Amino acid sequence: xxxxxxxxxxxxxxxxxxxxxxxxxxxxxxxxxxxxxxxxxxxxxxxxxxxxxxxxxxxxxxxxxxxxxxxxxxxxxxxxxxxxxxxxxxxxxxxxxxxxxxxxxxxxxxxxxxxxxxxxxxxxxxxxxxxxxxxxxxxxxxxxxxxxxxxxxxxxxxxxxxxxxxxxxxxxxxxxxxxxxxxxxxxxxxxxxxxxxxxxxxxxxxxxxxxxxxxxxxxxxxxxxxxxxxxxxxxxxxxxxxxxxxxxxxxxxxxxxxxxxxxxxxxxxxxxxxxxxxxxxxxxxxxxxxxxxxxxxxxxxxxxxxxxxxxxxxxxxxxxxxxxxxxxxxxxxxxxxx
Numbered sequence: 001x002x003x004x005x006x007x008x009x010x011x012x013x014x015x016x017x018x019x020x021x022x023x024x025x026x027x028x029x030x031x032x033x034x035x036x037x038x039x040x041x042x043x044x045x046x047x048x049x050x051x052x053x054x055x056x057x058x059x060x061x062x063x064x065x066x067x068x069x070x071x072x073x074x075x076x077x078x079x080x081x082x083x084x085x086x087x088x089x090x091x092x093x094x095x096x097x098x099x100x101x102x103x104x105x106x107x108x109x110x111x112x113x114x115x116x117x118x119x120x121x122x123x124x125x126x127x128x129x130x131x132x133x134x135x136x137x138x139x140x141x142x143x144x145x146x147x148x149x150x151x152x153x154x155x156x157x158x159x160x161x162x163x164x165x166x167x168x169x170x171x172x173x174x175x176x177x178x179x180x181x182x183x184x185x186x187x188x189x190x191x192x193x194x195x196x197x198x199x200x201x202x203x204x205x206x207x208x209x210x211x212x213x214x215x216x217x218x219x220x221x222x223x224x225x226x227x228x229x230x231x232x233x234x235x236x237x238x239x240x241x242x243x244x245x246x247x248x249x250x251x252x253x254x255x256x257x258x259x260x261x262x263x264x265x266x267x268x269x270x271x272x273x274x275x276x277x278x279x280x281x282x283x284x285x286x287x288x289x290x291x292x293x294x295x296x297x298x299x300x301x302x303x304x305x306x307x308x309x310x311x312x313x314x315x316x317x318x319x320x321x322x323x324x325x326x327x328x329x330x331x332x333x334x335x336x337x338x
Contacts, residue, residue, distance in 0.1 A: 269306025
């Protein structure tokens with residue numbers, strides 16, 4: 001009896017009527033921003049995204065009845081007070097470092113241990129749904145949020161990561177935090193199943209990360225935002241650049257979408273905004289081409305949306321497109337045109 005043209009149901013992702021039991025895709029909200037190093041508030045994003053998502057219109061020009069993909073959002077995994085307590089500890093550490101002082105070792109240990117236990121909880125929850133044949137996506141939170149899901153998937157299969165981001169996130173640790181948002185891809189590459197990373201939109205990075213890429217045993221393909229811009233000035237169409245990007249990806253792909261990979265006008269409250277970046281339709285075209293080339297999306301995350309309603313509005317649309325394109329890649333939905 002569901003009518004996708006009716007007013008969306010509040011409290012349900014995209015206003016959809018589906019339960020966790022019947023859904024093919026489960027979205028895990030991860031209210032985590034303990035280690036953020038600039039702007040904070042990304043822990044509030046999952047709730048804001050849920051609130052904004054019910055006002056989306058769900059039809060798309062390229063996919064038949066996308067709302068028929070059954071998806072639901074899981075319960076809160078992180079207690080807000082615990083996130084705030086450890087965020088306070090992390091902030092004291094950051095302030096000490098910025099003042100040229102040594103942080104308290106026990107406080108740093110507390111933060112790292114809390115983050116480790118949080119990622120283990122996310123891994124366990126992801127495992128429970130993957131065991132039932134469901135696809136899982138993470139809604140962050142800062143960009144460290146999906147590590148548990150990546151670990152769970154890595155135990156099951158090999159895959160490459162398509163990372164849309166302003167940052168490489170390849171630091172071994174940042175400010176002493178081994179599970180920093182700036183270390184997510186460094187940590188992901190430790191997992192056996194992760195075969196390669198393709199980064200798109202990169203425009204902030206450090207010497208440590210450049211050296212890591214040069215010495216990495218696993219391929220890391222970087223498509224810098226500045227070079228993408230220069231290629232356009234020289235007449236290279238986005239379509240041709242996307243073909244080059246997609247060619248670096250294996251058959252199974254995990255998509256990690258940091259909202260700061262977009263133009264900051266689309267995510268002004270993201271944790272670490274950087275000038276430049278992709279437009280919304282450019283990013284969606286890239287992911288669509290991943291699917292149109294016959295590749296399969298096995299999971300995804302959308303992180304760093306910030307705590308503003310506009311950020312949440314845009315992030316909800318990114319999540320919806322990613323979800324239905326995942327459904328197409330798994331033969332659960334169909335293209336309207338080839």
